[in-house]
Amino acid sequence: MLSSITIGQYYPGNSLLHRLDPRVKLLLLLAFMVEIFVFTAAPAYAVLSAMTLLLMLNSGVPLKIIMGSLKPLWWIIAFTFLIHLCSTPGDAFAQVWIFALTWEGAARGGLICLRLVLLILLSSLLTFTTSPLKLTDAMEALLRPFKGLGVPAHELAMMMTIALRFVPTLIEETDRIMKAQQSRGVDFSEGSLLKRAQNMVPILVPLFLSAFRRADDLALAMEARCYRGGEGRTQMKALRVSQIDFVAVGAFLLLTVLLAALYFYTV
Amino acid sequence: MSIELKNVSYTYMPGTPMERQALHDISLTIREGTFTAIAGHTGSGKSTLIQHLNGLLQPTDGTVLVDGVNINARDRQGRGAAKLARGSVGMVFQYPEQQLFEETVAADVAFGPRNQGLSGEVLEQRVRAALALAGLDYEAFGNQSPFQLSGGQKRRVAIAGVLAMQPRYLVLDEPTAGLDPRGREALMETVARLRQGSGGCPPMTIIFVSHSMDDILRLADELIVLDRGRLVLSGSPEVVFREKDILRKAGLEAPELTVLLDSLRATGLPVPAGARNRREAAAAIRQALLSHKEAGLC
Ligand SMILES: Nc1ncnc2c1ncn2[C@@H]1O[C@H](COP(=O)(O)OP(=O)(O)O)[C@@H](O)[C@H]1O
Numbered sequence A: 001m002l003s004s005i006t007i008g009q010y011y012p013g014n015s016l017l018h019r020l021d022p023r024v025k026l027l028l029l030l031a032f033m034v035e036i037f038v039f040t041a042a043p044a045y046a047v048l049s050a051m052t053l054l055l056m057l058n059s060g061v062p063l064k065i066i067m068g069s070l071k072p073l074w075w076i077i078a079f080t081f082l083i084h085l086c087s088t089p090g091d092a093f094a095q096v097w098i099f100a101l102t103w104e105g106a107a108r109g110g111l112i113c114l115r116l117v118l119l120i121l122l123s124s125l126l127t128f129t130t131s132p133l134k135l136t137d138a139m140e141a142l143l144r145p146f147k148g149l150g151v152p153a154h155e156l157a158m159m160m161t162i163a164l165r166f167v168p169t170l171i172e173e174t175d176r177i178m179k180a181q182q183s184r185g186v187d188f189s190e191g192s193l194l195k196r197a198q199n200m201v202p203i204l205v206p207l208f209l210s211a212f213r214r215a216d217d218l219a220l221a222m223e224a225r226c227y228r229g230g231e232g233r234t235q236m237k238a239l240r241v242s243q244i245d246f247v248a249v250g251a252f253l254l255l256t257v258l259l260a261a262l263y264f265y266t267v
Numbered sequence B: 001m002s003i004e005l006k007n008v009s010y011t012y013m014p015g016t017p018m019e020r021q022a023l024h025d026i027s028l029t030i031r032e033g034t035f036t037a038i039a040g041h042t043g044s045g046k047s048t049l050i051q052h053l054n055g056l057l058q059p060t061d062g063t064v065l066v067d068g069v070n071i072n073a074r075d076r077q078g079r080g081a082a083k084l085a086r087g088s089v090g091m092v093f094q095y096p097e098q099q100l101f102e103e104t105v106a107a108d109v110a111f112g113p114r115n116q117g118l119s120g121e122v123l124e125q126r127v128r129a130a131l132a133l134a135g136l137d138y139e140a141f142g143n144q145s146p147f148q149l150s151g152g153q154k155r156r157v158a159i160a161g162v163l164a165m166q167p168r169y170l171v172l173d174e175p176t177a178g179l180d181p182r183g184r185e186a187l188m189e190t191v192a193r194l195r196q197g198s199g200g201c202p203p204m205t206i207i208f209v210s211h212s213m214d215d216i217l218r219l220a221d222e223l224i225v226l227d228r229g230r231l232v233l234s235g236s237p238e239v240v241f242r243e244k245d246i247l248r249k250a251g252l253e254a255p256e257l258t259v260l261l262d263s264l265r266a267t268g269l270p271v272p273a274g275a276r277n278r279r280e281a282a283a284a285i286r287q288a289l290l291s292h293k294e295a296g297l298c
C-alpha cells in the first residue's frame, strides 16, 4: 500500500527534455508558467496547450504516466470548475437549486481548469525528465547569486538531496515496521478514531528512533570524509550549458513573441 | 495441520515502471511439527515468501491455506481468516529489535497478547513464560527499558514479543544476522529448544530463513531453495545438498561439513552418509577409519 507512493518520480530517458541543462529547464518552466498567467486569451491557450502536448510527446515518458500526475488533484480541478460554473453572472442555461449555471461560467471555469492542468503537467514534466540530484544542483546554482543576502544555497541543496535520498528508505522502513506490528495483532484498518491514533505509536516510535540513528550515522560518515560545507567544493559532474539549451531558449523566445501577438490581437 | 501454498506468484508494484515479479508459481507444504529452512541468494524472494504465510502479503496469483483455511479471500471472512492466521503464525522479521517501542521490556512483550484481548493475571503469565522461552529473566529485565539492552538482548525481547502470542508456527527471517558468534550460537539453541517444546510450552513448527548452511544441516528437516523467485529445490537437507550444480546456480554452497565428507569419500574412505553436525561427522570418520584399518588398508 505504501509502495504505491512515488516521490522523486524521475523517468530515465534520453529525450531532448532529458538532455536540457536543468538550470535552463527550471528557468524556462518558470517563464512558461508566467506566460500561462499572462496570456489569458483563448488562441494563446490553444498554442500553450499544443506546446505542452508536444513537450509531453517528446519527453518519451508514457502519456498515461504523465496524466497520472493529475490524479491526486482532479477533485480540486472539478471543484474549481463547479464554483465558476455556478457563480459567474451571465446567460443561464440551467438552474440548480439556488445556483444559475451560465455559459460564461462554463467558459471561464474551463479556461481556469485548463490553466491548472497545464501547470500541473508542465511541472511534473520537469520532475519526470530531471533526476532529483540534477534538480537540486540546479537550485543550488540558481540560488548562489543570493548568497550575499544570506541565502544558504549549498546547505539548502544538500538538505534536499539528503531528504530525497531518504524518502524511499523511510517508506520502506515504515512498511516493514507496520508489517511487524500487524504480525503482533494490530489492525490498522479497524477501530475508533482514538484507537487508530493509538495504533500509530508502535509505528512512530521505532520510525523516529531509526531516523535519528540514520542521521547520526550519516553525519559521522560525512565528517569522516571531510565534509565541511559548500565553501570551495567542486562537483564531479558540473552543469554545462550546451547547444540544445540555446536552441531551447531561442524557441521559447519565438513562442513568447507568437503568444504576445495572439494575445494583443484578440484583446 | 499444515501451511500450504498453491501456485503462489507475487508482483511488487504491478502496473508501474518499477514492476517486479518476486515470486513465480510457488507450491509447497509446511507440515506441522517440522523444522523447515528457506535458503536463497539475497533478493531471491525469501522475505517475500514468508510474508505470505500470515497474510501480510496477498498473492497476485494462487492461494495460501493455513490449517486448511484460505487466508486470501478479499471478503470479510477472508480478512478475518488472515487476522486469525496472524495469531497462529508468529513472524519474527529481520532485525526484529527495530520494532520495540514500549517503555519497559514487559510492556513491549505484552503488546501482542494484549491485542489478542488478554489482560491481568493471564497476560502477566504469558509475558513471564515468553521471556523465559526467549532466555531472559523476567525479574532482571521486566522493568528495564528495552532501549538500554544490548543488541542480542533486544533481539530476544522482540522474539519474546512474538512468542507471547503463543503461535503454533514460528517464522524467523535471518534471526542471527548481525549477532556475534556467541549470540548466534545461543539464539540457535533457543530456536532448537522452541522446536522441541520446553517449559510447559508445546513444540513449535519452525520456518527459518538462513544463510548458514551449517545451521540448516544441523537443525532442519526440510529445506526449500529459492532462485530468483522460483522454487528450485526442496526436500531433506542431506538430499538437497547433493545437488551441487543447482545450488551453485542459485548462488549457494553446500555446508563445509558436507564438502569435507564428500572429499574424504572421493579419496576412497567409506564415510557413511547422514552426519548433520561436527560430532556426528567425527564419529562417522572414526568409524570409516576403523573399518579401513580392519581391512588392512592403512
Ligand atoms: N517493498 C518492495 N517493493 C518493491 N520490490 C521489492 C520490495 N521488497 C522486495 N522487493 C524485490 O523483490 C525481490 C525479492 O526480495 P526479498 O523477498 O526481500 O528477497 P530476500 O529476502 O530473499 O533477500 C527483490 O528483487 C527485491 O528487490
Ligand SMILES: [Mg+2]
Binding pocket: B046, B047, B048, B094, B173
Ligand atoms: Mg530478506
